[in-house]
Amino acid sequence: MAARIIFPAVIALLAVMYGWIAQGFPSMSLDEGFGPGLFPAFIAATVGVLALAEVVIQSVSASRSNIDPTQRDIPLVSISLRELAATCLLVALIVATVFAIRYVGFIPAASGLVFALSLAMGMRPIWVSALSSIAVALSAHFIFSGLFGLVLAF
Amino acid sequence: MNGLIEGLQPFTLLLTAVGVVLGLVIAAIPGLTVSLAVVLLLPFTFYLPASPALGMLIGVFVGGMAGGAISAILLNIPGNPASIITTRDGYPMAKEGRADVALGIAFLSSILGGAFSLLVLCLVAPQIAKFALLFGAAEQAMLVLLGLTLVAGFSEGSIIRGLISAGLGLAIATIGLDPITASMRYTFDIVELQQGISFIPVMIGMFALPVAIQSLVRTGENSLPSAIPVASAQLGVRTAIASLRQLWGCILRSSAIGTTIGAIPGTGSAIAAILSYQYAERLSKNRTVEFGKGNPEGIAAPEAANSALTGGALIPMLILGIPGDPVTAVMLGALLIQGLTPGFTLFRDSTEIVYGLFASFGISLALLTIISLLGIPLFVKVIRIPARVLMPTIVLLCIIGSYALQNSVLDVWVMLSAGVLAYYMQRWNYPILPLLLALILGKIFETQFRMSLIIALGDPLIFVKKPISLAFVVLLVSFLVWTMRREFLHSQNSERSAVPTSSPASNNAHEVKGK
Numbered sequence: 001m002a003a004r005i006i007f008p009a010v011i012a013l014l015a016v017m018y019g020w021i022a023q024g025f026p027s028m029s030l031d032e033g034f035g036p037g038l039f040p041a042f043i044a045a046t047v048g049v050l051a052l053a054e055v056v057i058q059s060v061s062a063s064r065s066n067i068d069p070t071q072r073d074i075p076l077v078s079i080s081l082r083e084l085a086a087t088c089l090l091v092a093l094i095v096a097t098v099f100a101i102r103y104v105g106f107i108p109a110a111s112g113l114v115f116a117l118s119l120a121m122g123m124r125p126i127w128v129s130a131l132s133s134i135a136v137a138l139s140a141h142f143i144f145s146g147l148f149g150l151v152l153a154f
Numbered sequence: 155m156n157g158l159i160e161g162l163q164p165f166t167l168l169l170t171a172v173g174v175v176l177g178l179v180i181a182a183i184p185g186l187t188v189s190l191a192v193v194l195l196l197p198f199t200f201y202l203p204a205s206p207a208l209g210m211l212i213g214v215f216v217g218g219m220a221g222g223a224i225s226a227i228l229l230n231i232p233g234n235p236a237s238i239i240t241t242r243d244g245y246p247m248a249k250e251g252r253a254d255v256a257l258g259i260a261f262l263s264s265i266l267g268g269a270f271s272l273l274v275l276c277l278v279a280p281q282i283a284k285f286a287l288l289f290g291a292a293e294q295a296m297l298v299l300l301g302l303t304l305v306a307g308f309s310e311g312s313i314i315r316g317l318i319s320a321g322l323g324l325a326i327a328t329i330g331l332d333p334i335t336a337s338m339r340y341t342f343d344i345v346e347l348q349q350g351i352s353f354i355p356v357m358i359g360m361f362a363l364p365v366a367i368q369s370l371v372r373t374g375e376n377s378l379p380s381a382i383p384v385a386s387a388q389l390g391v392r393t394a395i396a397s398l399r400q401l402w403g404c405i406l407r408s409s410a411i412g413t414t415i416g417a418i419p420g421t422g423s424a425i426a427a428i429l430s431y432q433y434a435e436r437l438s439k440n441r442t443v444e445f446g447k448g449n450p451e452g453i454a455a456p457e458a459a460n461s462a463l464t465g466g467a468l469i470p471m472l473i474l475g476i477p478g479d480p481v482t483a484v485m486l487g488a489l490l491i492q493g494l495t496p497g498f499t500l501f502r503d504s505t506e507i508v509y510g511l512f513a514s515f516g517i518s519l520a521l522l523t524i525i526s527l528l529g530i531p532l533f534v535k536v537i538r539i540p541a542r543v544l545m546p547t548i549v550l551l552c553i554i555g556s557y558a559l560q561n562s563v564l565d566v567w568v569m570l571s572a573g574v575l576a577y578y579m580q581r582w583n584y585p586i587l588p589l590l591l592a593l594i595l596g597k598i599f600e601t602q603f604r605m606s607l608i609i610a611l612g613d614p615l616i617f618v619k620k621p622i623s624l625a626f627v628v629l630l631v632s633f634l635v636w637t638m639r640r641e642f643l644h645s646q647n648s649e650r651s652a653v654p655t656s657s658p659a660s661n662n663a664h665e666v667k668g669k
Contacts, residue, residue, distance in 0.1 A: 007582055011318060018325055018340075026337050034607045036332040036339055039600045043328070047321035054314050079581065086370035087574055090363065094553060094570050098563060110550055117366075117546035122373045136547050144554055148201045152554070154563050 003079060004058045012051035019044025089120060098154050106145070106152040110137035156506045161513025166206045170514050173213020174521045175529070180214075181221030182533050184231040185365065185541030188218030189480035193361045194548060196354065196484055196491075197555030204492040204507050209514035211488055212464075215481050216518035219423070219461045220264035220526070225537045227256045227453075228382045233537075236423035236460035239431045243445065243452025248382040250448060254390025254530075259450050260457045261526040262394045263405050267458030268519045270409035271416065271465025276512055279501070283473045286498035291609060292616050295602035296626035298595050301476035302588060303630055305420030307637040309585030319579065320588035326351050327596020334604055346564040353593045354487055355556035355569035360586050361480065362552045363573020369542040383534075391527055397450060404434050404451045405458040412459035416466020419478035420587065423463045427456035465515070472508060473498055476595065483590055 022040035093116055100109035115133035123129045144150045160166065173195070180191035191214050199207035222233035227244035240260065247256040289297065306316030329340045330350025341347040398405075408430035415426035434455035435445045443449045467478045468485075475497035477483035489496050494504050501508055556569035576586045592599075610616035618624045 003578075004582055007578075007584075008318065011322070015321075015325075021340065025332075025339060026335075034604050034612060036335050036337050038604065038607075040325070040328050040339065043321055043324050047318060047325065050314050050318050050321065054312075054318065057312075057314070079578070080371075083367070083371050083581075086367050087577065090367055090370060090549070091570060091574065094549070094566070097553065098566055113553075114546040114550055117370075117549060120373065121369055121542040121545060123543060133546070136550065140547075140550055140554060144558065148198075148558075150554075150558050151561065152557075154557060154566070 005055055005062070008051040008054035008058065012048050012055065015044045015048035015051060019048065090117075093117060101152070101154045107134075107137045107141055110140060156509065158509070158513045160205045160506055160510030161209060161517050163205065166209045166510070166514065167517065169202070169206045170209040170213040170517050171521050171525075173210040173215075174217035174518050174525055177214035177217025177219075178221035178224075178522075178525065178529070178533060179536050181218035181233045182224040182537045183539055183541055183544070184225050184229065184233060184537070185369070186544070187234050187361075187365075188215065188222075189361045189484070190365060190548070191218055192481050192484040193358050194551055194555070196358070196488060197551070197558045199488045200491055200558055204489075204494065204504075205510040205514070207488055207492060208485070208507070208511045209517070211485050212511060212514045213518045213521070215464050215485070216268055216461070216515065216522055217525075218481075219268070219464055220261055220457070220522055221533070222460070223260035223264070223453075223457055224257065224530075224533050227260060228253060228534060229537060234423070234460075236427045236456065236463075238424060239427045239456040240453055242431075243447070243449050245382075246446070247448035247450075247453065252448070253382045255393045255450075256390070256448075256453055257526075257530060258390030258392070258394030259397070259401070259453045261391065261522070262398070263401070263408070263454040263458040264461040265519055265523055265526075266405050267409040267412055267461035268464055268515075268522070270406070270458075271413040271462040272512065272515050272519065273465075274413050275465040275468055275515070279469055279473055282469065283498050283501035286473055287502070289498065289622065290606075290620070291602040292606040292620050292623040293626065295599060295606055296617055296623045296630070297474060298476065298599040298602070300626045300630045300633075301419045301470070301474070302592055302595065302599075303633060304418065305478075305591050306585070306588040307633060308418070308420035308422065308425070309587055311583040311585055312641055313634070313637045315584045316588050319584050319586065320592040323589035323592025323594075324596045324599070326356070326589075327593050328600065333597055333601045334608075344564075346562055349560075350597075351568055351593070352559060352565060353590065354491075354559050355565040356572040356593055357484060357487060357590060358552050358556050359569035359572035359574075360576035360590060362548055363570070364577040364580060365541070366545050366549050366573075367577045369545045373542065388527055390530075400440055401450060401454045404438070404454050407433060407437070408455040408458040409462040412462030413466035415459070416463035416478060417469045419470055419476050419591075422479055423460040426459040426463050430455040430459035468511075468515075472496060472500060472511075475598065477591060480587060480590070483587070483594060486594060 019041055022037040022044060025035065025037035093113055097109050097113040100112065111133045114136045115129055118129040118133060119126070141152060145152050176195070177188060177191055180186045181188050192211055195210060195214060199211070218234065219236065222237035223240050223244065225231050225233040226237035226240040227248050230241050230245040232238040232241055244256045244260065247253070302320045303317070306320045307313045309316045327350070330348055332339055338348065411430045411433065412426040415421045415429065431452065434451045438445070438449070438451050440449065440451060445452050467482045471477040471482040471486055475486070475495070477486045486496050494500060494507060552569060553566055556565045557563065559565055579586055606616050607614070618627055
């Protein structure tokens, strides 16, 4: 099934869970009826209804064969493998950097992140990428730690 | 007067100049936007006093709005969405060997458009602020709801998707302590979540990481086309000034359009630029060169409008606390970091800061005049830098920026999640601006909404019993009806126009297959 139907369906499901959790919030006698759960309940109901409406609209739109594909406001083409790979790579590199800062310190970890991203984005030659990565990490450390006093030990 | 003195302090002046140059450079690089530039500078404001911090951000805003024209004119690639329409006449004029004149007209129009909106801001803002002091809880709640609905309705995609996005933002804003009873909500026993999800890392992630993912996806694609050379920037600006007599009407009209559009939350610079271009095309008396083939008004109109948007967008942000576009949303964040509360009380309680910001706006325009005369050769070189060369550094700054807010690793995870969510939301045509604004305004909205109900002893009619609140409700309902009707008619039209073209084509395809 196309992501344009799955995404609002997931949101509708999340809205139900969000609203269900809100039912468990304590109610104060002073403001009974409009306590901490009132606002989340409103949001859950509104988002749930809107997400279901979007599921219906997209399902009907998908079933109509006479709509010119270029006129659709959400492209039928699903997410490409290249996009998924790019997302996973970026997430993995950021997660690895945050953990690496704890064990090897900011400068080596930040240099590694910048170097890996430079290579992945096609920056060549490699020695230029390596040198510029170290320069970027050192500059960032100097500005944030040296000048602003930020402790860069995550 | 004190505001002007604030803006003229050497440190404020220096950071304003840095902001203008950075705005120009980043907006000139295809693929990087003004929003990204402002977001990247936001972490630096944690360590700065209010006036220099705001001066730097307004400098980026002013410089960025003008910078988008450079790549639009010289490469035929718009530096920001507002400059898309500038390519229509800017690039043909540059191809004729008049790139310097095209840039001169673009910069001059940007400066005059910005000056017009600053004048309107100075004259109108204090008056609206006085009126806004009449707002109580019910009025504030309905105003925020109206603002969110406008942003959801004007954003790309359908209003349903815009409202879903806003709903997600409001839901995220409820995480943490309840603003009235202080009970825990959605914290799942995680101590760091008690303070709620800060919108700063969300903002950083949502503006920067999608650009990084795109750069990774596009690795190996063809490089940029070669830029058209600029003969003499100074001569270009002088020629533009000489042609001001023919352009002033167009610039004035476009500035008025830009300021008005900017003051309506969610409309954006692209709408202002397109609308002013359409008016210029319709009302122009200068037809020696056709529109789309290098007409000077075709450059002046969009550039004056998108710069005039700057002052317009500051009106709802400063007076009502409702940012109308991504850049003012970041500026609102900067104000909150400084311990200032945007909204009508800002004019009463922090007059110096507000007028200091106005002064920095004027100074940014003056600096833009100087920098545009001296710096054009540099910008011509800068636009050749592919965005992906800067992306690794930008990603590193995102990690540091989100961590620096509270020295919390959780904020880095929030930034990362927000970035990935934003990328896929944009892929499926869900706007991200409503989510961001709802996250920023969520706490205020909930507090005022529930306070109104508590004051009215639970009577929901409180929102229509007060005249100002009723006016907001009427505007809200009218806007919803208008938007839904417009979207329905649009979908009907696209279906109708598709039927006669697609049916025979598909029939032919079947016939071919059959044969």
